[in-house]
Amino acid sequence: VRLALVGFGNVGRRFVELLRGPYGRILRRAGVHVRVTGIATARHGSAIDARGLSLSRCLKARSLQALHTGRPVASSLDFMRRVPADVLLELTTLDPRGGQPAIGHVRAGLRRGLHVITANKGPAACGLRSLLTLARKKRRRFLFEGAVMDGTPVFNLVARCLPGVRVLGFRGMLNTTTARILSGMEKGTSFAAALREMQDAGIAEADPANDIEGWDAAAKGCAIANALMDANTRPSQVERVGIAEVTPDDVRAALRMRNKIRLIVRGEREGRRVRVSVAPEALPQDDVLVAADQDGVLILETDLMGEIGILEGPSGVDQTAYALLSDLMAIAAERD
Amino acid sequence: VRLALVGFGNVGRRFVELLRGPYGRILRRAGVHVRVTGIATARHGSAIDARGLSLSRCLKARSLQALHTGRPVASSLDFMRRVPADVLLELTTLDPRGGQPAIGHVRAGLRRGLHVITANKGPAACGLRSLLTLARKKRRRFLFEGAVMDGTPVFNLVARCLPGVRVLGFRGMLNTTTARILSGMEKGTSFAAALREMQDAGIAEADPANDIEGWDAAAKGCAIANALMDANTRPSQVERVGIAEVTPDDVRAALRMRNKIRLIVRGEREGRRVRVSVAPEALPQDDVLVAADQDGVLILETDLMGEIGILEGPSGVDQTAYALLSDLMAIAAERD
Numbered sequence A, B: 001v002r003l004a005l006v007g008f009g010n011v012g013r014r015f016v017e018l019l020r021g022p023y024g025r026i027l028r029r030a031g032v033h034v035r036v037t038g039i040a041t042a043r044h045g046s047a048i049d050a051r052g053l054s055l056s057r058c059l060k061a062r063s064l065q066a067l068h069t070g071r072p073v074a075s076s077l078d079f080m081r082r083v084p085a086d087v088l089l090e091l092t093t094l095d096p097r098g099g100q101p102a103i104g105h106v107r108a109g110l111r112r113g114l115h116v117i118t119a120n121k122g123p124a125a126c127g128l129r130s131l132l133t134l135a136r137k138k139r140r141r142f143l144f145e146g147a148v149m150d151g152t153p154v155f156n157l158v159a160r161c162l163p164g165v166r167v168l169g170f171r172g173m174l175n176t177t178t179a180r181i182l183s184g185m186e187k188g189t190s191f192a193a194a195l196r197e198m199q200d201a202g203i204a205e206a207d208p209a210n211d212i213e214g215w216d217a218a219a220k221g222c223a224i225a226n227a228l229m230d231a232n233t234r235p236s237q238v239e240r241v242g243i244a245e246v247t248p249d250d251v252r253a254a255l256r257m258r259n260k261i262r263l264i265v266r267g268e269r270e271g272r273r274v275r276v277s278v279a280p281e282a283l284p285q286d287d288v289l290v291a292a293d294q295d296g297v298l299i300l301e302t303d304l305m306g307e308i309g310i311l312e313g314p315s316g317v318d319q320t321a322y323a324l325l326s327d328l329m330a331i332a333a334e335r336d
Helices: A010-019 A022-029 A055-060 A076-082 A102-111 A122-126 A128-138 A155-161 A176-186 A191-200 A208-212 A215-228 A248-256 A317-335 B010-019 B022-029 B055-060 B076-082 B102-111 B122-126 B128-138 B155-161 B176-186 B191-200 B208-212 B215-228 B248-256 B317-335
Strands: A002-006 A035-040 A046-048 A087-090 A115-118 A167-173 A259-270 A273-284 A296-302 A307-312 B002-006 B035-040 B046-048 B087-090 B115-118 B167-173 B259-270 B273-284 B296-302 B307-312
Touching: A002 A010, A002 A076, A010 A022, A010 A035, A010 A055, A010 A317, A022 A317, A035 A055, A035 A076, A046 A076, A076 A102, A087 A102, A087 A317, A102 A115, A102 A122, A102 A128, A115 A317, A122 A128, A122 A215, A128 A215, A155 A215, A155 A317, A155 B155, A167 A215, A176 A191, A176 A208, A176 A248, A176 A259, A191 A208, A208 A215, A215 A259, A215 A273, A248 A259, B002 B010, B002 B076, B010 B022, B010 B035, B010 B055, B010 B317, B022 B317, B035 B055, B035 B076, B046 B076, B076 B102, B087 B102, B087 B317, B102 B115, B102 B122, B102 B128, B115 B317, B122 B128, B122 B215, B128 B215, B155 B215, B155 B317, B167 B215, B176 B191, B176 B208, B176 B248, B176 B259, B191 B208, B208 B215, B215 B259, B215 B273, B248 B259
Parallel strands: A002 A035, A002 A087, A087 A115, B002 B035, B002 B087, B087 B115
Antiparallel strands: A035 A046, A167 A259, A167 A296, A259 A273, A296 A307, A307 B307, B035 B046, B167 B259, B167 B296, B259 B273, B296 B307
């Protein structure tokens, strides 16, 4: 299987590192031999080599340009037209409100007949229906397990483990940054200090407004609604309240009532629409949505199975990288 | 696909009811046509009909004998030798300490070359390794999703959604009866009254000692250790403390410290062994293991994905019946 990566930041680099170690072993055991034939970045050059790039050199190089063979790559779309690949990994940084540039990359990959895997929530949140239609037409897969709760199985869980089950609604705590800010405030840390901690740890989105104003949670809610409830919604349609207005007094008052405030995403059917909302809610301390030490909690309401929940423990880039492996294994299994 | 059921209690009956409705539709949509060719019970007779039994008559009949064709069925093993079937559903009532009679039924089914599905935890808890070896030799599947947390995906989650991931350990709240007794005691209900409520609702095991003394939790812990950590342990080897000694004073003292007491199962590697233990623990109110309104909580510690959790909301026989459908769909998919 020939892989092309668009975007080579934390997630892409970690994926490639693990491909040289445990991921490579897992793939080989499944009879899958993987070659990375191209990597495109916005600021560190791009490289294509049909014989397979040296992964250690890619990880070490300050610019990928030196590893490139053939005529120069003009743009990411030029890269995608030319890279000799079977599977495209779309890993660019994202605007969660509009979903670009990820959507354009996914579409270009599918049009060319590549399977596409992304860890970005944008494509599932902002344009899933047309992308899945395109994928079906091209008989290729478009997978995005990493879009929500990093690599914790959400989309694959429903697709592979709950055949025939209909998702009727959901509720979740899906944004780690706001959860950590609010739990910091419960311990007396100021909003600003808690946010700075998240940014220093590389957990907060580059633009903190994406977390604080609820855009990240809204995009995740849309991805779930679109993928699991066959909705056709987008972040701009979400009823969205962020946590910017939550004061230390609010947090303390909630604690006195044995409640915790968290940014909660909800999805429910309303006639033929699916209504997605994001807002801070004060919930009892023993409500599973506010449980300690969880980076994400998602409860699915279903027809045949009642409520099923999924929990994501303390997570980072390793989990997101694993989502790519898991999706890649699914594609490889189908090619057999 | 020809199905034979051994055991026709709450779970078996619910499965057959749903087979006439939503389960039948789901199977047909997947191109699977199902016929029930035999049902064996201990006290209500047995019936075999190669052309397929009338499900509505089976559900209504006081004894299955009237629906039987051919010479009488002498025993459940005689039934299993003769029933013309592809898949055996093992649904008898269980002794969770020794795993019988379920283990004998599973073995007989596999020996005859049937795929076997059970909702019983006994076979996975007490004899998994030899049963899986037999299944491999016969090129048949032995599946048991319903053994732990009813139909909530546990075994299928790891097998289908976490390829290559190693489970390093686990902790869980897996026994509903003790959780409801203890949460009743937090609200002032007596142990005995809370237990009676569970028995009246049909949630407690027939022999309350299985719940109270931790045998049920121990069997579930062994099933998880054997299936997901390649252990070879059994309930008698579990370090097991039940909740019989937990007093109202203990519960109140825990509450004052903002803790809740629950019966917790833990599994961890200790050299080449997996150590499984069951004991009441006092955990902080916001620990996910004691979250409100969950009939089961399981946290898996993994190598590549950190901690992943699975939650089972308020559940009953519908969830266990779904586990059978989910396993059946997996077998049907492989037969294609």
